[in-house]
Amino acid sequence: xxxxxxHQAKWDEEVIFELSAKGERGIIVSPVEKGIEDEVGDGxxxxxxxxxxxxxxxxxxxSQMRVLKHYLRLSQHTLGADLNVDIGQGTCTVKYNPKxxxxxxxxxxxxxxxxxxxxxxVQGALEIIYRTDLFMREISGLDRFSFQPASGSAxxxxxxxxIQAWHESRGEGKTRDEVLTTIFSHPSDAAAAAVKGYKxxxxxxxxxxxxxxxxxxxxxxxxxxxxxxxxxxxxGIFNPKIDEITGIVRAAGGLCGYDQANANGILGVxxxxxxxxxxxxxxxxxxxxTPHGCGGPACGALGVVRELTDYLPVxxxxxxxxxxxxxxxxxxxxxxxxxxxxxxxxxxRAYAWIMSLGERGLREAANVAVLNNNYVLExxxxxxxxxxxxxxxxxxxxxxxxxxxxxxKDTGVTTEDVSLRMADFGFHLWSSHHPxxxxxxxxxxxxESYSKTEIDEYLAVLKQISEEAYRDPAKVKGAPYRSVxxxxxxxxxxxxxxxxxxxxxxxxxxxxxx
Amino acid sequence: MSDEKPFIHPYIPNSVPGVKEQMLREIxxxxxxxxxxxxxxxxxxxxxxxxPEPMPSEAALKRxxxxxxxxxxxxxxxxxxxxxxxxxHYVPAVCDEINRRSEFLTAYAGEPYEDxxxxxxxxxxxxxxxxxxxxxxxxxPTFDWxxxxxxxxxxxxxxxxxxxxxxxDTAGPDRLRVMQNYCRGVMxxxxxxxxxxxGGMDLEDLAAxxxxxxxxxxxxxxxxxxxxxxxxxxxxxxxxARGGLCVVGVDPVSLGVIAPPSHYGADIxxxxxxxxxxxxxxxxxxxxxxxxxxxxxxxxxxxxxxxxIAKTAVEGEWGFGDVAYDRTSFGVREKGKEFVGTAAAxxxxxxxxYLALMGPxxxxxxxxHILQKSQYAIKKIAGLPGMKVPRFSSPHFKEFVVDxxxxxxxxxxxxxxxxxxxxxxxxxxxxxFPGLRGCALFCVTEVHTKNDIDALxxxxxxxxx
Numbered sequence: 001x002x003x004x005x006x007h008q009a010k011w012d013e014e015v016i017f018e019l020s021a022k023g024e025r026g027i028i029v030s031p032v033e034k035g036i037e038d039e040v041g042d043g044x045x046x047x048x049x050x051x052x053x054x055x056x057x058x059x060x061x062x063s064q065m066r067v068l069k070h071y072l073r074l075s076q077h078t079l080g081a082d083l084n085v086d087i088g089q090g091t092c093t094v095k096y097n098p099k100x101x102x103x104x105x106x107x108x109x110x111x112x113x114x115x116x117x118x119x120x121x122v123q124g125a126l127e128i129i130y131r132t133d134l135f136m137r138e139i140s141g142l143d144r145f146s147f148q149p150a151s152g153s154a155x156x157x158x159x160x161x162x163i164q165a166w167h168e169s170r171g172e173g174k175t176r177d178e179v180l181t182t183i184f185s186h187p188s189d190a191a192a193a194a195v196k197g198y199k200x201x202x203x204x205x206x207x208x209x210x211x212x213x214x215x216x217x218x219x220x221x222x223x224x225x226x227x228x229x230x231x232x233x234x235x236g237i238f239n240p241k242i243d244e245i246t247g248i249v250r251a252a253g254g255l256c257g258y259d260q261a262n263a264n265g266i267l268g269v270x271x272x273x274x275x276x277x278x279x280x281x282x283x284x285x286x287x288x289x290t291p292h293g294c295g296g297p298a299c300g301a302l303g304v305v306r307e308l309t310d311y312l313p314v315x316x317x318x319x320x321x322x323x324x325x326x327x328x329x330x331x332x333x334x335x336x337x338x339x340x341x342x343x344x345x346x347x348x349r350a351y352a353w354i355m356s357l358g359e360r361g362l363r364e365a366a367n368v369a370v371l372n373n374n375y376v377l378e379x380x381x382x383x384x385x386x387x388x389x390x391x392x393x394x395x396x397x398x399x400x401x402x403x404x405x406x407x408x409k410d411t412g413v414t415t416e417d418v419s420l421r422m423a424d425f426g427f428h429l430w431s432s433h434h435p436x437x438x439x440x441x442x443x444x445x446x447x448e449s450y451s452k453t454e455i456d457e458y459l460a461v462l463k464q465i466s467e468e469a470y471r472d473p474a475k476v477k478g479a480p481y482r483s484v485x486x487x488x489x490x491x492x493x494x495x496x497x498x499x500x501x502x503x504x505x506x507x508x509x510x511x512x513x514x
Numbered sequence: 515m516s517d518e519k520p521f522i523h524p525y526i527p528n529s530v531p532g533v534k535e536q537m538l539r540e541i542x543x544x545x546x547x548x549x550x551x552x553x554x555x556x557x558x559x560x561x562x563x564x565x566p567e568p569m570p571s572e573a574a575l576k577r578x579x580x581x582x583x584x585x586x587x588x589x590x591x592x593x594x595x596x597x598x599x600x601x602x603h604y605v606p607a608v609c610d611e612i613n614r615r616s617e618f619l620t621a622y623a624g625e626p627y628e629d630x631x632x633x634x635x636x637x638x639x640x641x642x643x644x645x646x647x648x649x650x651x652x653x654x655p656t657f658d659w660x661x662x663x664x665x666x667x668x669x670x671x672x673x674x675x676x677x678x679x680x681x682x683d684t685a686g687p688d689r690l691r692v693m694q695n696y697c698r699g700v701m702x703x704x705x706x707x708x709x710x711x712x713g714g715m716d717l718e719d720l721a722a723x724x725x726x727x728x729x730x731x732x733x734x735x736x737x738x739x740x741x742x743x744x745x746x747x748x749x750x751x752x753x754x755a756r757g758g759l760c761v762v763g764v765d766p767v768s769l770g771v772i773a774p775p776s777h778y779g780a781d782i783x784x785x786x787x788x789x790x791x792x793x794x795x796x797x798x799x800x801x802x803x804x805x806x807x808x809x810x811x812x813x814x815x816x817x818x819x820x821x822x823i824a825k826t827a828v829e830g831e832w833g834f835g836d837v838a839y840d841r842t843s844f845g846v847r848e849k850g851k852e853f854v855g856t857a858a859a860x861x862x863x864x865x866x867x868y869l870a871l872m873g874p875x876x877x878x879x880x881x882x883h884i885l886q887k888s889q890y891a892i893k894k895i896a897g898l899p900g901m902k903v904p905r906f907s908s909p910h911f912k913e914f915v916v917d918x919x920x921x922x923x924x925x926x927x928x929x930x931x932x933x934x935x936x937x938x939x940x941x942x943x944x945x946x947f948p949g950l951r952g953c954a955l956f957c958v959t960e961v962h963t964k965n966d967i968d969a970l971x972x973x974x975x976x977x978x979x
Binding site for chain 1: 521523525526527528529533534536537538540541542543546548549550551552553554556557558559562563564565566567568569570572575576578579580582583584585586587588589590591592594596598599600602604606608610611612613614615616617618619620621622623624625626627628629630631632634635636637638640641642644645646648650651652654655657658659660661668688689691692694695696698699700742744746747769770771772773774777778793794795796797798799800801808810813819820821822823824825826827828831832833834835836837838839840843844845846847848850852853854855856857858859860861863866867869870871872873874875876877878879880881882883884885886887889890893909929930933938941960961963964967
């Protein structure tokens with residue numbers, strides 16, 4: 001298959017402040033009627049002089065169409081999943097986000113409702129949340145969900161908070177001060193636990209790519225508060241001893257939290273309950289088809305077993321037989337992890353996604369995601385310079401962490417180089433989370449959304465870049481050529497004297513030299 | 515499975531039997547089930563998830579979801595005076611146009627090459643907010659104001675190496691709950707009393723409680739209860755004199771007319787950008803900002819992504835990228851500052867669009883109109899018998915407390931009667947503020963017309979008669 005001749009849009013667009021023309025207006029604010037002005041005057045006089053803004057903010061002044069055009073051009077400088085074959089961002093489950101779900105979320109019946117309205121006026125919204133909770137219980141085997149966490153990391157933080165509150169309620173809050181995780185679990189499994197004051201103990205993998213159970217056995221003690229772990233981990237290898245791991249932690253008195261941010265390969269196949277977890281969460285913006293939005297808004301749907309339902313953030317939605325109600329009377333609640341009830345548009349879209357697919361469709365999505373992944377694995381193993389470390393000969397679940405180690409040794413071309421060259425073909429290729437346990441890593445997760453033809457196209461480009469690297473490494477190392485911009489000079493990013501996080505900081509630090 | 519008809523759903527192309535067989539053949543297995551060989555039988559879920567039958571018809575799905583949503587009565591179909599952390603402001607059509615673009619809506623974590631536009635739009639968002647706040651560093655948005663306030667306080671703790679924060683007791687209740695959970699076990703939060711007459715902080719209480727263990731004072735301006743804190747300079751002075759910091763939460767729509775907190779000594783400023791172009795979304799439109807001056811000690815304590823501008827290999831071309839990435843949990847896991855991940859980037863891009871449309875003149879008019887309209891509402895309601903409004907004597911912005919106590923009616927009773935007249939009255943403050951039983955928080959913004967406000971006053975008069 002011959003890669004298509006791609007060139008990304010390149011508008012050479014200004015930074016927005018450069019578009020300012022004095023006196024132009026982008027939008028006119030709703031007016032104040034004369035009757036109001038007659039009654040209260042200019043409004044500002046009521047504000048003490050010391051609190052009045054003296055100099056207007058130096059925002060640009062731009063007419064409406066020019067603002068629109070600016071942002072449309074920036075959108076064309078962005079490669080959303082709708083435009084490319086977005087299988088190169090492993091761990092993140094970049095799948096199709098159905099347009100009908102966006103349209104439903106944009107309906108005023110969803111977008112123009114206020115969270116503090118009388119419950120009788122938001123029965124539809126509460127019903128959506130409640131029914132999605134019931135769905136999640138079926139998918140996980142756990143007993144109740146909260147949709148308040150606004151991302152996977154926020155759900156991890158909530159799990160760590162429940163671990164903390166649970167031990168405090170049993171008088172062991174002070175003594176149980178360690179949380180265990182694994183190196184192939186998401187960085188937030190470690191980081192969010194540390195936010196709660198926990199000492200983080202990280203278990204590394206053995207040569208089979210799975211967490212070292214002997215190391216885990218040595219690590220647990222009376223100080224163990226809990227475990228936060230993914231399965232499959234970033235390697236895509238299913239850990240068949242996951243129940244042994246949760247058993248070890250539970251026997252030591254810890255709670256087990258399952259990071260199922262990405263559960264795309266195992267829907268209806270294996271569940272948190274059978275694996276012995278006390279808690280789990282699903283990222284609705286991954287497995288359940290809600291858009292990633294350049295990095296949120298999002299939802300980490302958090303589920304717990306019956307013994308922990310009283311620890312969930314409040315309020316939760318209940319059905320009393322006649323109407324849906326918000327309940328705040330959970331005895332041990334950790335309080336809140338976000339304002340109101342979470343990101344409702346994400347919950348609504350996930351509800352619609354599950355409704356569209358149903359039981360059979362969820363299984364089919366998982367099955368095809370796994371089929372696609374193992375197909376990609378088979379093909380990538382044949383690409384010169386690429387490999388799939390760990391578990392040789394075994395199948396993987398929804399993703400694989402690959403390595404360009406051989407390619408780098410042979411040609412000097414790194415993962416970063418390949419990734420930048422991919423941009424020339426309209427594709428994205430991600431490396432992996434840090435630290436790079438797998439040398440020169442890249443992580444591919446094809447999901448169920450892309451056809452075989454599209455996957456083949458992506459693979460053809462990977463193969464072509466590998467061939468280029470062996471033939472003409474400088475070509476790859478000079479990329480990108482057909483993306484929006486060329487190699488970015490990194491010199492300003494880590495130097496406090498040079499970094500410029502805003503346009504005004506840029507002008508202060510570099511404005512005179514240009 | 516084999517006796518079932520193939521399940522071909524529009525979202526799953528490779529369900530087509532011929533394709534599936536071809537792919538299985540290439541992998542060298544007979545069935546998809548073989549690919550799950552690593553999952554032992556004891557962990558296999560062999561039951562059936564109790565989920566509905568598939569509804570693959572888009573038309574049927576649309577009808578189904580719309581039927582459920584029709585049970586909502588939206589603020590577009592009623593007259594709403596609810597605020598309290600989620601506010602009704604006009605959303606320019608261009609904001610929706612941009613955040614519904616496929617490119618932005620479905621992008622995620624591309625490199626600053628193929629996703630140059632995402633990086634630039636968020637850099638511009640930071641830059642536009644920086645002008646509004648008159649500070650040089652702003653983060654890529656976090657979840658909401660609650661998270662922004664929590665992180666601001668934790669940042670202050672790390673910068674000062676102290677483990678306590680004083681929090682004005684008029685801060686938003688959700689904010690407090692999130693902060694309490696976020697700080698539990700690491701930092702303690704101590705309330706500062708307010709002056710019952712003005713609503714402002716009791717500075718004596720603040721000064722008495724601010725010790726060498728105190729990292730910062732946190733207050734909101736305008737406060738959750740709508741009044742303006744006029745003693746910002748004194749409060750930051752007390753904090754600085756004791757080696758601490760001043761953290762202020764602010765409503766960005768006020769900043770065309772009200773001085774930004776950096777002008778009265780705030781070191782870290784936070785808040786929510788939902789008012790800047792986001793629909794209310796049942797509370798799903800929130801996104802938090804954090805801003806500081808460009809001081810390495812502060813910048814290195816942000817957990818968030820910070821997008822910076824840079825040069826590229828080509829003269830005159832702008833590039834963008836992560837500033838000081840190695841401070842984040844993406845870089846160094848639990849050794850990083852708190853954690854970072856997906857948060858609310860699309861709302862950040864949208865807020866940038868909003869500020870670019872509004873410009874300095876728009877933000878000034880917005881602030882002024884909100885002042886005028888909320889003052890008018892206060893005046894109209896205050897003219898009704900038995901009403902005490904505003905409850906606090908400080909000047910107000912956008913929201914104000916209406917005290918129904920003297921009318922003999924509870925807030926719930928008043929709101930029930932208003933609801934019958936298709937009006938959503940102010941949020942009941944009693945459950946969260948024991949000192950404000952019988953009081954409600956009303957919100958009036960630029961979207962309300964004189965007629966709307968007159969209608970509220972007339973309805974209240976009728977209800978309380």
